[in-house]
Structures are given as C-alpha cells and as structure tokens.
Amino acid sequence: MSDGATRIAAAFSDSGRRAALMPYLMAGFPDIDTSVRIATAYADAGADLLELGVPFSDPLADGPVIHAAATRALESGATVHSVLEAGTRIAEQIPVVLMVYVNPILARGPERFAAELAQRGISGLIVPDLPLEESEPILAACDAHGVALVPLVAPTTPDDRMATIGRTARGFVYTVSVTGTTGERTSNQSDPATLLARVKDHSTVPVALGFGISNGAQAKAAADAGADGVIVGSRLVRAVAEAVDQGADPASAAGSVVAELADALVR
C-alpha cells in the first residue's frame, strides 16, 4: 500500500524551493475534466502538492470567491464520487490532499471513506469543520489506510490544544495565518513568524501556511517567516473564474499564476 504520509513528506523534502508550493483547486469548477486539466497545469508549473477541494453548498470557512466556485461546480454536476474519480487522475501527477467538509465523510463512514482515498492514491485529508474532540474515529481510519489526516491551527489556538494537535498531526500542519475566511488580502494582520514558531514548537511534521497568500511576494514572505509550505487558494480560483468568464483557457491562466508563485520561491 502506498503510504500517503510518506508521499507528502517526500513532496516537502524534495521541493527544492524555499517552501513547498501547494495550490488549491476547486474540483469540478468549471467542470470535472477542466479541473483535471488545471491540476495538470499546476503540476507542470512547479507545484509540489495539490489541495483538492470538494465543492460544498455551505462552506463556512470559505470566502466569496471559493464559495461561488463551489456553487458553480455543484451546478455543473460535481459529486463527491466524481471528485474522487478526478482525484485518482490527478494523484498520478502530483500528491493530492483532499479538502472536504465533514458531512460526506460521516455519510459514508470514516472507514469506507479512508479506504476509498487510499485506493485512489489520495495521500491526505483536511477536514476544516472537524473538531479535535471528534477527530479520533477519522484519524484511526486514516491511519489504518495510510492516509494523512492534516489538522488546522489558527492564531487563536491555545498552546495546550496546539500540543495535542501537534502530537496527532500527520503529513503536515495547516496553519491558518489569520482568523476569518479564505480570500486574498493585501496585508498580513498577524505576524506569521511568531505563529509559525509556536506551531513548530509543538509539531514534528512540516508546517504549511495558508489564507491570504496571493502573489509571489506574499509567498516568499511566508517562506521567510518559516513556513515549510505555502498554500494558495482564492487567487487561483479567481484566475479560473475570470478565464471562464472571458472565454480564455482556465488551465493556462491558473498555470501562469502557479509559475509566478514557484518563481518567487526559488532559492
């Protein structure tokens, strides 16, 4: 069985950049096949890992750009099943971490869900609305199938909780740089260096930073502040949306943004 945690660890250690680059993709936006083409463009442009978002009707952690893309993906017929199928095709090209709200996991059952991810070659799982207190059955199922359950921490996470999260983290820790929802920001309200140092104190796996990173300068600043990985979502989803609305090729539009981010992370 291919071990997702091992594949994720290799993606971080082999990145060769200041930090591993992890773009987010809204699966099924504008449709499944195009989103798989966008994934290929990410990989070709130098992405190290890919965060694959499952569209959801009530995405409480998401800002307007990602929420709108989720709505359009659902309208064009995306389902959890079609997204997982797309995940298989994408995972042949780049390590995939699935980002999904907890509902579909509970609907299928953690055991069946984790088994399917492993069988499809999906390396990791992020569940933004999974409370730490309820994570045990999902963590056990993921561990049993070699899927890395990646936890999230925020600037508001207290130290004792961070210690618990650090002990059970698999793959990497997703550090949310600011409180609030996903979306591009012009300035960083919080000091990522202090936050990243706190997370690293409690964790043995790499620490990635996300929320509000949308250009090369911000990506480089995240790496300089100590992030082992940089996650970019809304900027890329916006590039796809704009290309679709203009009748341009969303894969090449998103690929150019990833290339620019990758450039900024050259050592």
Ligand SMILES: O=P(O)(O)OC[C@@H](O)[C@@H](O)c1c[nH]c2ccccc12
């Ligand atoms: O969009 P931003 O600000 O670049 O942030 C990354 C984010 O989009 C992606 O990781 C993500 C999409 N949906 C989420 C839900 C919760 C946490 C994180 C996410």
